[in-house]
């Protein structure tokens with residue numbers, strides 16, 4: 001799959017995704033993934049940041065609320081139209097492969113669950129390295145490459161409690177397999193997102209950062225505590241294996 005086909009799929013999801021996410025149905029994001037991301041985020045007060053693959057803009061707004069001057073890009077015009085309702089953030093339609101900014105511009109860059117969504121993450125990581133000023137950092141989240149594998153099956157016991165995750169085909173490079181799914185919190189309906197999936201191994205991700213000249217400084221694998229799982233049963237399955245990987249790296 002090429003960049004324009006992947007971008008077209010994201011555009012086709014954007015209206016429904018925005019509606020459902022704003023109705024609180026992106027449960028993994030709201031109950032686990034975004035709070036965990038902010039727990040490890042350095043102080044960004046008075047800094048200038050770029051959020052890559054901002055979607056409808058929820059996480060960019062949280063970054064701004066921490067005192068940063070925010071810019072945000074997304075490849076989907078519909079996502080950018082919705083995100084732009086918040087006018088103090090500078091939004092642009094652009095691809096992560098070719099960022100429309102000068103070199104050494106940003107104190108930090110973030111990307112929430114986006115860098116696995118298009119064909120060439122290494123090109124995007126090199127672009128992010130280019131726009132970061134020396135000393136600036138990139139913090140991003142992706143689905144965990146070791147546990148979101150081309151073959152993946154979650155097993156539940158008779159009480160619907162997840163207890164085993166079967167993974168496989170880890171070394172298969174998947175280049176744009178279209179997956180149909182919907183937020184687990186969404187009521188069952190005919191509607192399904194169609195998202196392109198690009199699988200890379202853990203060593204491919206880490207070597208890509210190293211090759212781009214970034215220094216890895218923090219890793220996290222967020223998962224629900226028993227208390228969180230009791231409060232939000234949808235995220236209990238994140239106790240079985242790492243669903244998300246958070247990485248912070250720096251342009252030293």
Ligand SMILES: C[S@@+](CC[C@H](N)C(=O)[O-])C[C@H]1O[C@@H](n2cnc3c(N)ncnc32)[C@H](O)[C@@H]1O
Nearest residue numbers: 010053054055074075076095096112114117118
């Ligand atoms: C899983 S969604 C995450 C959205 C948002 N960051 C969030 O956490 O709610 C992935 C986002 O990446 C965007 N995206 C996909 N390919 C992209 C590319 N090549 N350049 C920029 N954004 C891209 C999609 O349009 C979508 O908004």
